[in-house]
Amino acid sequence: SAVISQKPSRDICQRGTSLTIQCQVDSQVTMMFWYRQQPGQSLTLIATANQGSEATYESGFVIDKFPISRPNLTFSTLTVSNMSPEDSSIYLCSATDGGSGTEAFFGQGTRLTVV
């Protein structure tokens, strides 16, 4: 199993600013993902972080708002840009190792509050 660490664990930010969330996996993994969990809601996939290339975004999410980097097989960042109160959510990093059907592991999440 993979252990995933996220930083920061929580933050309170001013509207209009940006926050970068870091995700570190303790071993090399095939795939990394970013999810959002809005208050009282379940998880929604934002994008797949691709190593060395642009992330693949799900419908409703765009690169300008959520730029993602993945420079190697163990690390990824998600930036939430030009934040508004509607961006207040828990952001979770996930990883799987192997082809389709492998187990997913999650970080502890970053609780973001935008004021």
Place this chain on the structure above:
Amino acid sequence: KQEVTQIPAALSVPEGENLVLNCSFTDSAIYNLQWFRQDPGKGLTSLLLIQSSQREQTSGRLNASLDKSSGRSTLYIAASQPGDSATYLCAVSGNFNKFYFGSGTKLNVKP
């Protein structure tokens, strides 16, 4: 688009009861189904993973079943304890390991 539904949304039981959480999904073309536990303000802890070719998995007091053709899964918790109180999430995986989540069942086990 895959839709995942969990019933009930909330459940409160006295300690020691056996209970069943339900999950249904609309597209049976899944690779696996995973049950997670989420404590308030925390990330997700994986409980059980069932591959699409499997019918059930067991871990301690937990047993999960999968009926892929009918789009259903159940999580059975035996002899519930207050420490089991959490939100339980069901997720199914499609192509490229993308997971689709249900809205969860919030469980409260009363001492």
